Amino acid sequence: MKLQYTPEQQAFRAEVRAWMAAHVPKEPLLTLEGRQGYDQHVAWERELAGGNWGMVTWDEAYGGRGLNLIEWLIFEEEYWAAGAPLRVNQNGIFLLGPTIMDVGTAKQKARFLPPMARGETIWAQAWSEPNAGSDMAAITCRADRDGDHYVLNGQKTWSSRGAFADWAFGLFRSDRDSKRHKGLSFIVFDLNSPGITRRPIRQLHGNPGFAEIFFDNVRTPVENRLGGEGDGWNVAMATAGFERGLMLRSPGRFQAAAQRLIELYRANASHAAPSTREAVVRAWSAAQAYAYNTYAVAADIMAGGRIGAESSLNKIFWSELDRAMHRTAMHLLGAGAELRRFADGAVNDWLEGYVFSLSGPIYAGSNEIQRNIVAERLLGLPRAGAG
């Protein structure tokens, strides 16, 4: 254990901080769920890429800087400290990217990673289906082999970024006779392929969000398969491990929220209940604990470890922390909590954040599924018989 940064790391932090101070948009961008906000966020990805910040851990050949995970964490800390926008390409850089790095061929890496790092190709995920949510092994979308192509048919849903993104990835049943986890293949595809229809889903706050994707004999070349045919479940689980584990939610985001919450508390201390005060203290405590844990996971990976079922602990923790922090803010706002914009015209981003936080315990594998994974894989409890 050595909890000091090297001079090089400190210099790197200063470099990130200076760049962000010069480039982060002064005004918040519109929501990336709408066309206009999406375009703003894509432009921001390209601005980041201009500074060579697309994905700092990747090799320079792929548009990165070849940095290690500690430096990635420093980058993320300064990114969130600067109040920089959400990453519209997170499905690409944080989920698919590491998977390609892990199981992709040299050709696939060269083809997919650089445009991802440059923000030229924005990625959607396409995991769920109407009857395969928590039970993802119930997938029925088909990928029938036809020579050097797969022909995709079926329906995906809850595709984040699905409305506007360029490409997507998901699991398809490449063996028609297979059941459950077997016979699935991990396939990436161009969202503008003939035969694809996308329909944005209107979210509870009235804006479009994720999308449904319908496949009608969509042809995608076999070289767009990641990993072996029929090995898609394992490839996806590795992706899910990254998603829930290290990268999907880096700690800086929660530390920034805790910091803002402390400020909000100070401004409203006179009418806050005791439990609200302590919830503010707990927000900082939990965000810090999450950061420490992330540094520990990063150090483990750097020492040759892999993220396993521990990522489920992470998913439970950050999603419930995020919801709790925003709930506390709503209590502090009191009568103003319900306003989408305050009287001074400022957006009530605590309210938006609270609504968004409600998706945390649901998406990327519901917390009920995560608790099953923790219990069965980490604690060794038996799978259910009749229960």
Add this chain to the structure above:
Amino acid sequence: MKLQYTPEQQAFRAEVRAWMAAHVPKEPLLTLEGRQGYDQHVAWERELAGGNWGMVTWDEAYGGRGLNLIEWLIFEEEYWAAGAPLRVNQNGIFLLGPTIMDVGTAKQKARFLPPMARGETIWAQAWSEPNAGSDMAAITCRADRDGDHYVLNGQKTWSSRGAFADWAFGLFRSDRDSKRHKGLSFIVFDLNSPGITRRPIRQLHGNPGFAEIFFDNVRTPVENRLGGEGDGWNVAMATAGFERGLMLRSPGRFQAAAQRLIELYRANASHAAPSTREAVVRAWSAAQAYAYNTYAVAADIMAGGRIGAESSLNKIFWSELDRAMHRTAMHLLGAGAELRRFADGAVNDWLEGYVFSLSGPIYAGSNEIQRNIVAERLLGLPRAGAG
């Protein structure tokens, strides 16, 4: 809705209060789990009976006062306000008594109720078996018919008051070929019958508590069966409804604890965390809500209703309230929380109470079972298939 007491009810409250002030022991009794404390508590039952307070709701013919449930609640309020001892005969007066009243024959009522009200017969319960705890339908203790007797064999365990009580009641399998809920009979028996061996179980704090009861060809007359042969499950469920519902834990006990907790808070306010302060407020709030709900249940019963699965809501609420209140007190006591006796020699009854409160979510049907009942019987959710 009419939330004022009548002058008669107020006069009754004054009468209870005056009697309690004159009779409640000035020094706390020893724990009723030990021989000496048990005897003290039995003496107290007889003193209560001397004032005709054994069970105020029963007919005068059975040693009661023929009062209604509102008056019973007033009695209980003043009982707990006076800091009177635990009722060593609660298995009798609150659990078995109402069941006898419900399904007993005139002869059974005349035989069992008056000595119960007079504190002459103290009752133990004998529900659980080593392999039938939460899963009570797994009972294997047998009651084989032999003429006008049942011959009891098997083992019961976790029998509260089992070590010293005079009589006990429980479920026995009277149909050898039956399974699960069928073929059980509800039988009461003299704990001093030949063939019975009792073994006190040492509880975690080192004192004896509940007991194991071993049956070796114990003969008990058929007239000691309550309800029909094979109908024991239904009779027991009625008892369990009373237990979990109205009578097992009357609100006064929790209101008294909340009152003491507020005093403890005031004495320790300077070093209490904000959440502890709010937990104190919540203790009063929850104890009051529990009291209101009990008055509502009492009014429903007086209007001809019966307690059903709602009693499971009650059980969950009071058991978690009790644990939360004592946990809060432990936080307030700080360094002193661990002491069995404080430096001044006073017993740390918050610690004792905390330890006792841990049994609340376990006994009388674990809270997991209660939540299943609520979900299935009140909310109509399906029983588990593969779960």
Add this chain to the structure above:
Amino acid sequence: MTYRLSDDQRLLSESVRAFFTGTHPPQSVRQAASEGHVAATVRQGLVEMGLTRLLVPEAHGGLGLGFLEGALVAREAGRVCLADPLLEAALVAAPWLASRGQTDALDAISEGRSQAPLAHEANPWVLGGGGDRLDSIDPLRRLTTAPQVRSDDALLLNIGALMTAAELVGLAEAMLEQACAYAKVRQQFGQPIGAFQAIKHQLANCAVCLEFARPVVWRAACALQDGTPTAPLHVSHAKVVATDAAWSTAETAIQVHGAMGYTYEVDLHFWMKRSWALAGAWGHRDFHLNRIDAALIGGDVPVGPSFTFI
């Protein structure tokens, strides 16, 4: 001492429930949200049912009922997420104006012509007043900055908080029912998700929360009606437990619905948004918590088993 609704009170609840069920299905909520105002037929129905003059004194042509009856109707309004500010006008403004002898506005409320927006320092914005429009997360709350009347009178706050608490109870009940209904039909892993203990126990916790919130609200209504000196304490108690019940039921209900609960297509969000809004209305959660705290820890309210009804 009878902690039980009278036959008349039960009949009132049942008939209002039947009326709302028939005339105000979720579709009317959806329609009011998209059109920006409630259908005229809904308002007309409220007038015809006598709900707008429920708490108007008989001397002014009203039904002259009390706060408990008002709270029972507010709960029903919550159950259907009523797309009309009935609560603010008929259940809060009317009885307060009447109690202050300001009877001029009562006819307009009775006839459904006025929302009589009243503001209080703990409830700064009003439904349907003048001034600037504010944008609430609840599309059915047309908030504005300029009230018709502003008063910081304590009774006004207490009536507002009580009725809001009752509406929150109704909202929570409805959200629990919606979640249970979904859990019975949504299949995953070859069975309805409601068969899983993880789902069952979360929903059971909501039922516990509600079971012990309802009687607190009725008790507060009686205390306010009876002029009990500690009525403000009981009103705050009601607002806190009702807010907690609605808030936790909302979080559970959306969790049970999974991604479906995050869509506009499922009705749940209307009820959630109303709950979030009402948590802050007529004294927010922390305001009422602090009022209980001040009475119990700082104050001299008698506590203990002898004081169930103080």
Add this chain to the structure above:
Amino acid sequence: MTYRLSDDQRLLSESVRAFFTGTHPPQSVRQAASEGHVAATVRQGLVEMGLTRLLVPEAHGGLGLGFLEGALVAREAGRVCLADPLLEAALVAAPWLASRGQTDALDAISEGRSQAPLAHEANPWVLGGGGDRLDSIDPLRRLTTAPQVRSDDALLLNIGALMTAAELVGLAEAMLEQACAYAKVRQQFGQPIGAFQAIKHQLANCAVCLEFARPVVWRAACALQDGTPTAPLHVSHAKVVATDAAWSTAETAIQVHGAMGYTYEVDLHFWMKRSWALAGAWGHRDFHLNRIDAALIGGDVPVGPSFTFI
């Protein structure tokens, strides 16, 4: 920046764990409780393993290791519910005395002859001192009122709180393991109770709690070792999360054990009692919560993403 135990630190943990597992089974806890003192062989083993002089400076014949190594050993002591006041003497008193140049008592600690009971205003009673005996719920804590030394020095409190936090982590880990082991074998309704989601999810919650408590404790140990100015904040953070983890795991573990958990026969209670006792030792939970509160809300500790390591 490496948030990872070194190979030496891992080896230390593993060898201490192996040693305790071999020499200090639950039976020795039970025996110490019934006999009123720990077996002499246990103490002798601690001395022979070098654990009594782990934090004694090399100049005084010790191993001269740091607070993180001490915390790792304290955690192992918690895992086995060590029936010896090793923590108070060797992990708290020794390094504090050494830091204050009071080296006279170090030999006695190293040789296992002294428990060197030290008191602090936040930890008023001591293990094995003189004066009156106090009766702890933990039968293995022989509390007395008269310390050998009393100091209200902040470093003493911080060392005591850190080591206690580490022991609490070990206690929680052990209770979670005991509950899981029981849930795998106890059958009800035809299957192990650990197959029920209601049990699984409660235990999973404990695992989450622990996963995010451990790194806070190691971070506090490093901060104290490095002399970081904000070390007291980190120590309080560690004590709070470790206390919460142990307390909630204890409540879950007894619930999973059902009535069996309420018996003396099952080992769990020794671990629970130690947890309850340590929650109050070296600054109780509320004391440390208030210390964090004062630093964050009242103070000027820098917070935010740039200040993970302050």
